[in-house]
Amino acid sequence: MTSVFDELVGQEHITDILKGAVSASRTGSESQEMTHAWVFTGPPGSGRSSAAVAFAQALICSKQGCGACNECQSAATGGHPDVEVVRTEGLSIKVEEIRELLTRVAWAPSMGGWRVVVMEDADRLTESAANALLKAIEEPGTRTVWLLCAPTLHDVLPTIRSRCRHLQLRTPSIDAVTRVLIKRDNISPTMAEFAARVSQGHIGRAKYLATNESVRSNRKVIMKLPLQLGSLAAAFQAAQTLVGIATEEAKASSESRDENEIEKLQEAYGKGATGRGVATGAAKAVKELEKEQKSRATRMVRDSIDGALLDLATFYRDVMMVKSGAADSMINSDMRTEIKDYAPHISTHSAVQKMSAIMEARNQLAINAAPLVTCEALMCELARR
Numbered sequence: 476m477t478s479v480f481d482e483l484v485g486q487e488h489i490t491d492i493l494k495g496a497v498s499a500s501r502t503g504s505e506s507q508e509m510t511h512a513w514v515f516t517g518p519p520g521s522g523r524s525s526a527a528v529a530f531a532q533a534l535i536c537s538k539q540g541c542g543a544c545n546e547c548q549s550a551a552t553g554g555h556p557d558v559e560v561v562r563t564e565g566l567s568i569k570v571e572e573i574r575e576l577l578t579r580v581a582w583a584p585s586m587g588g589w590r591v592v593v594m595e596d597a598d599r600l601t602e603s604a605a606n607a608l609l610k611a612i613e614e615p616g617t618r619t620v621w622l623l624c625a626p627t628l629h630d631v632l633p634t635i636r637s638r639c640r641h642l643q644l645r646t647p648s649i650d651a652v653t654r655v656l657i658k659r660d661n662i663s664p665t666m667a668e669f670a671a672r673v674s675q676g677h678i679g680r681a682k683y684l685a686t687n688e689s690v691r692s693n694r695k696v697i698m699k700l701p702l703q704l705g706s707l708a709a710a711f712q713a714a715q716t717l718v719g720i721a722t723e724e725a726k727a728s729s730e731s732r733d734e735n736e737i738e739k740l741q742e743a744y745g746k747g748a749t750g751r752g753v754a755t756g757a758a759k760a761v762k763e764l765e766k767e768q769k770s771r772a773t774r775m776v777r778d779s780i781d782g783a784l785l786d787l788a789t790f791y792r793d794v795m796m797v798k799s800g801a802a803d804s805m806i807n808s809d810m811r812t813e814i815k816d817y818a819p820h821i822s823t824h825s826a827v828q829k830m831s832a833i834m835e836a837r838n839q840l841a842i843n844a845a846p847l848v849t850c851e852a853l854m855c856e857l858a859r860r
């Protein structure tokens with residue numbers, strides 16, 4: 476029998492725990508196996524939220540997560556009354572949003588089993604939001620199961636994480652990601668292997684890259700930036716290129732989504748409907764949505780720059796591999812010649828320094844530093860011999 480847990484790539488170490496919890500949950504009461512608060516942590520792309528959603532499906536499905544029934548499917552697409560997936564569009568989750576959520580989930584589950592809340596970015600909870608959530612988690616005897624997702628346990632407030640059961644996801648191996656791309660997405664073996672390798676186990680990114688020609692050519696431009704840092708002017712130009720490409724990519728993926736959402740919202744209000752009340756209500760809702768979309772766009776640009784910087788770091792990682800005689804374990808196999816030619820020009824120490832400069836720039840961006848200025852400073856650092 477197929478199970479929603481089969482879809483989780485490279486996470487065999489936690490599926491038994493989840494299956495055990497699902498079996499235990501059938502008694503309807505809390506137990507050692509089935510607790511009502513969980514934290515899923517793992518690096519980006521490891522599939523934290525996919526694991527949490529699979530668990531939610533299994534909890535409400537009569538066949539413990541078949542993936543095919545109405546329950547399973549509506550849970551995955553956000554249409555199930557007892558499963559709520561909270562996705563953050565902004566940079567933080569505010570206390571008002573948590574209060575609203577708590578009102579929504581205050582009723583008993585409609586189907587009689589469990590009500591499940593999946594929170595994708597629990598690391599973005601503000602302190603007051605986290606405290607509001609804590610109260611709900613502490614409440615005994617509720618039928619709500621909380622599935623919080625975050626990059627690491629440190630990103631979750633200690634008071635919350637001490638009440639949750641913790642599951643750590645692994646970065647799936649390149650082989651595992653390759654197999655999924657071939658089997659699930661019908662991608663050719665050569666392309667699948669390339670995309671899995673350069674995405675370093677990030678399944679979503681690998682698929683995006685494998686199925687998108689323009690993303691692949693953008694990546695190539697970014698990966699060649701280190702070869703073009705001959706002068707200060709070139710460094711500034713490189714920063715401009717990187718931010719430009721990242722912004723363009725984020726825009727492309729958010730624009731069609733934005734339009735779709737506005738259309739849906741207008742439909743919900745009855746597009747073209749007259750009556751002053753309806754019209755003002757719709758206009759106000761559209762305005763709210765546009766505000767949300769704007770803050771999401773900002774976040775997507777930042778995420779996109781972060782992705783580009785991670786790619787860039789692999790360039791210097793590969794330089795180090797070449798210098799230590801391990802050219803075979805290069806990530807960027809498509810740039811073998813360029814990287815081999817470049818390697819003799821810098822010392823290992825300098826390659827390490829450049830990698831940490833990239834990581835430092837990522838930290839800066841994570842705390843909201845201005846993207847272009849941060850990238851300019853970084854490129855000047857990378858340009859130093």
Ligand SMILES: [Zn+2]
Nearest residue numbers: 536541544547
């Ligand atoms: Zn099912």
